[in-house]
Amino acid sequence: MKTGAFSLVQTALNAGVEICFANAGTTEMPIVATLDRAPGLRVVLGLFEGVCTGAADGWARMTGRPAATLLHLGPGFANGIANLHNARRARTPIVNWIGDHATRHLAFDAPLTSDIAALTGCVGWTHAVKSADDMAEASLAAVEAALGPPGRVASLIIPANCQWEPGPEPLSATPSPALRETRGSAVQEAGRLLCKGRGGLLLGGNALTGPGLRAAARVAAATGCGVWIETFPPRQECGRHMPLFPALPYFPEQAIEALANVASLVLAGARDPVAFFAYPDQPSRLLPDGAALHTLADPDAGVDAALALEALVQELDAPAIVTPQRTMPAFQPSGRPLTPDTLCQAMAAFTPENAIVVNEAVTTGLTWNAVHSSNAAPHTMLFITGGAIGQGLPNALGAALACPDRRVIAFQADGSGLYTLQALWSMARENADVTVVVCSNRHYRILQVELQRTGVTDPGLKAQALTDLTRPVIDWAALAKGFGVPGCSVQTEDEFANALRRSFAERGPSLIEAVLD
Numbered sequence: 376m377k378t379g380a381f382s383l384v385q386t387a388l389n390a391g392v393e394i395c396f397a398n399a400g401t402t403e404m405p406i407v408a409t410l411d412r413a414p415g416l417r418v419v420l421g422l423f424e425g426v427c428t429g430a431a432d433g434w435a436r437m438t439g440r441p442a443a444t445l446l447h448l449g450p451g452f453a454n455g456i457a458n459l460h461n462a463r464r465a466r467t468p469i470v471n472w473i474g475d476h477a478t479r480h481l482a483f484d485a486p487l488t489s490d491i492a493a494l495t496g497c498v499g500w501t502h503a504v505k506s507a508d509d510m511a512e513a514s515l516a517a518v519e520a521a522l523g524p525p526g527r528v529a530s531l532i533i534p535a536n537c538q539w540e541p542g543p544e545p546l547s548a549t550p551s552p553a554l555r556e557t558r559g560s561a562v563q564e565a566g567r568l569l570c571k572g573r574g575g576l577l578l579g580g581n582a583l584t585g586p587g588l589r590a591a592a593r594v595a596a597a598t599g600c601g602v603w604i605e606t607f608p609p610r611q612e613c614g615r616h617m618p619l620f621p622a623l624p625y626f627p628e629q630a631i632e633a634l635a636n637v638a639s640l641v642l643a644g645a646r647d648p649v650a651f652f653a654y655p656d657q658p659s660r661l662l663p664d665g666a667a668l669h670t671l672a673d674p675d676a677g678v679d680a681a682l683a684l685e686a687l688v689q690e691l692d693a694p695a696i697v698t699p700q701r702t703m704p705a706f707q708p709s710g711r712p713l714t715p716d717t718l719c720q721a722m723a724a725f726t727p728e729n730a731i732v733v734n735e736a737v738t739t740g741l742t743w744n745a746v747h748s749s750n751a752a753p754h755t756m757l758f759i760t761g762g763a764i765g766q767g768l769p770n771a772l773g774a775a776l777a778c779p780d781r782r783v784i785a786f787q788a789d790g791s792g793l794y795t796l797q798a799l800w801s802m803a804r805e806n807a808d809v810t811v812v813v814c815s816n817r818h819y820r821i822l823q824v825e826l827q828r829t830g831v832t833d834p835g836l837k838a839q840a841l842t843d844l845t846r847p848v849i850d851w852a853a854l855a856k857g858f859g860v861p862g863c864s865v866q867t868e869d870e871f872a873n874a875l876r877r878s879f880a881e882r883g884p885s886l887i888e889a890v891l892d
Contacts, residue, residue, distance in 0.1 A: 379507030379542035380409040383472065383533065386514035386545040388416050392443050392470060394434055394776065395419070396427035400447030402474030405538035407445075419776065419805060421769075422797035424455035429769025429795060430776070431469045432462040433733065436610050436757055437777040439552060441468040441521040441529075448474060449489030452530070457763040458795075459498040459528050464761035465609035466580070466674060468521035468552070469528045471495070475503075477536040491532050499528030507540035515546050522552045524677020525580075554581070554679035557672050562683065565641045565671045566690040573638035574600035577623065580644025580674040583611040587681030589698070590688050591643070592618035597693035601637065605645045606630075607758040613732075614753035615701040622744055623648055623661070626828075630661045639667035644680030651762060654828070703750045708868035712892035715739040716746070717868050718814065722786070723747040725875045730754040730782045731774045735767025737788040737821050739814040739891070765794030768811065772798050775807035782879060785811040789851070789888075790819045790844060796854060802884040803859030810878040811860070811886040813851050817844045851888035862886040 384406065394417040399407050410418055421427035424446055431442035446452045452473050462469050473491055475481075481488060495501040500520040504513050513531055520529040568574055578591055583604065595602045602620045604611065624630045627650035634640070634648070640662055647668060648661040662668060671687065672680035687693075706724035711717070719742050726732065732754055734740045748756065757774065759766050771785035792813055802809050819842045826834055826842070834842075855862025862885070865871045871889055878885040 377542055377544065378405060378409065378538065379510040379540055380405040380538040381412060382510040382542035382545050383514045384409050384413045384416065386511045387443060387470065387518060388413050389545060389547045389549065390515055390518040391440055391549050392518060393417060393440065395443040395445055396421050396430045397445035398422070398424050398427050398447065398451065399445050400451060400474065402448055402476060402535045403445055405535065406472060406474070419801060421801055423795060424451050425458050425765055425795045426769045426772070426798045426801060428455035428462065428469070429458035429766050430773035430798070430801070432458055432465065432467045432766070433757065433770035433773025434777040435467045435469055436465060437731065437774045441470050441518055442773065443470045443472060445472045448487050449491040449494055450487060452491060452494050456494060456498060458766050458769060460763045461759060461761035461766050463498045463528050466523070466526035467609065468523065468526045470517045470521050471528065471530040473530060473532050475532050475534045478534045479536070495530035495532065499530065501530045501532070503532040504534060504537045507537045507542045510537060510542045511544065511546045515548055519550045522550055524552065524554060525674055526552065555677050557678050557683040557686065561671055562686045562690050564669055565687055568639040568667060568669055569594065569598040569600045569641060571639065572599070573636055574598060575634065575637040575640040576600050576602045576643060577605060577640055577645040577648060578602065578620065578643050579605040579608050579646070580680045582644035582672070582680035582684055583608055584681050585612050585617065587684050588612065588618050590681065590684035591620070592698065593688045593693040593696055594684065594691060596696050597691045603633065605648070607760050607762070609758065609760050611756045613748050613751070613756045615703060615750050616698065616753050618698050619749050625651065625741065627654065627657050627661060634662055637663060637666055639669065641669050641671050643671045643684055644674045646674065701750050706872060708872045710867055710869050712867055713865070713871055713889055714892050715742045715814070718871065718889050718891065719743045719747040721868065721872050721875060722812065723751040725872065725879065726751045726754055726784065727782045727879055728752040730784055731757065731778060732784045732786055733757045733767050733771040733774060734786045735759050735764065735788060735791055736786045736814045737791060738824065739788065740786060743786065764791035768792060768795050768798035771809045771811070772802050772807055775809050776805060779808070783809045785809055787811055787813050789813050789815045789817065789849065799855055799858035799860045799884070799886065806883045808882060809884045811884065813886065813888045814891060815851065815888050816891045817848060818842055819844065851886060855886035860884045860886050862888070864888040864890060866890045
């Protein structure tokens with residue numbers, strides 16, 4: 376019998392959904408039973424819903440196609456919402472299948488009953504299925520909504536009876552994402568502003584692909600404008616073969632200083648730059664008062680930023696340029712204790728060609744971005760776009776399953792890595808080629824910095840306790856082994872270099888705790 380669950384799953388599979396990251400409960404059992412009747416759909420178990428949602432984000436960022444999650448009622452969805460917030464900010468296509476109580480059971484307000492739509496509505500498109508007859512159309516609508524433009528989180532709330540009752544024939548449509556071209560007038564105005572002098576170009580979205588970055592370099596050479604990359608973009612092509620542009624600094628006073636002389640800023644796949652947080656006596660907008668702001672390619676409208684930059688190259692008749700090939704000095708470990716700088720030097724020296732680096736290293740990650748990633752071998756970087764920590768390990772899992780021919784490096788802060796540590800178990804189960812590098816300073820270092828920035832130079836014992844990750848010291852190697860991942864702890868440059876070499880030479884996941892001096 377074709378059930379509503381079968382209509383849902385088979386329609387999604389026909390529409391191009393290839394993988395489902397699942398942590399199911401009672402209200403999703405009809406879907407679970409149906410999965411064996413959809414052999415083309417890969418199913419991955421996550422031990423925590425935040426792993427499922429973060430892995431779906433990583434998979435979809437690397438493929439451009441929607442990944443599905445299977446989650447249990449409102450509390451299950453709530454457990455995964457932080458990484459869906461990041462996915463929304465990254466404009467990642469994700470389809471959430473969320474089981475709900477059978478419609479006749481909702482009136483009894485059972486213990487797990489909640490307002491699921493209130494939760495799903497804060498991260499994207501939502502549809503509540505009303506009957507099993509709607510399952511195929513609802514499934515297709517969710518995939519279409521996820522594909523955007525510009526890519527969205529789409530959630531289906533699915534009562535249990537709509538899953539087990541007879542359903543319609545699955546639909547066979549295969550929607551695909553379609554980016555729009557920018558308007559010719561937007562290209563002309565961008566050219567006019569940049570040619571006036573003191574112009575700036577802020578890049579995001581698919582402007583950070585190879586074609587987009589090379590086009591931006593030609594625009595900069597033709598107009599003399601400054602070029603910046605948004606602070607935490609969803610995805611960026613990096614390495615010594617790419618034009619070198621700085622990221623807009625994270626701290627607002629540094630970003631304000633970087634943009635201080637800009638008379639006009641052109642946005643290509645990025646939004647109006649604002650501070651992450653408000654600070655006393657600091658503005659929220661980072662652009663100088665009176666500076667013109669012009670959108671060449673609006674990422675929220677699904678405009679192709681790379682194509683818009685190439686159109687701007689034509690508008691300016693910008694000459695071709697050759698990107699100088701930068702070299703990476705050989706890393707020569709000296710036995711000294713690891714520091715953030717030497718850790719990043721080693722990472723850059725040993726990163727394999729075509730690797731994927733998922734950067735949630737927070738304070739150490741800023742060193743990597745600013746100094747070392749640009750000289751590494753060609754690689755793709757994924758960032759924590761929405762600022763909600765706990766993304767790194769699940770993102771790395773999803774990216775590794777999306778691109779099994781590429782080594783993934785989870786460049787991970789110790790504090791944020793603990794949010795979704797369960798991803799290690801899924802990496803082991805799926806034999807994912809992920810090297811986890813834990814930057815272990817044994818503190819919430821970014822919070823210590825923020826305390827200092829508020830003028831607290833001598834925090835009290837309670838404030839210190841809230842940024843400290845000792846008492847007891849966390850044993851990362853033991854935690855990794857407990858989840859089935861080989862793990863080690865290193866403290867010197869030599870130990871770290873040797874651990875990287877071993878990890879990159881072997882298949883499957885491994886974890887290196889890099890204890891920082």
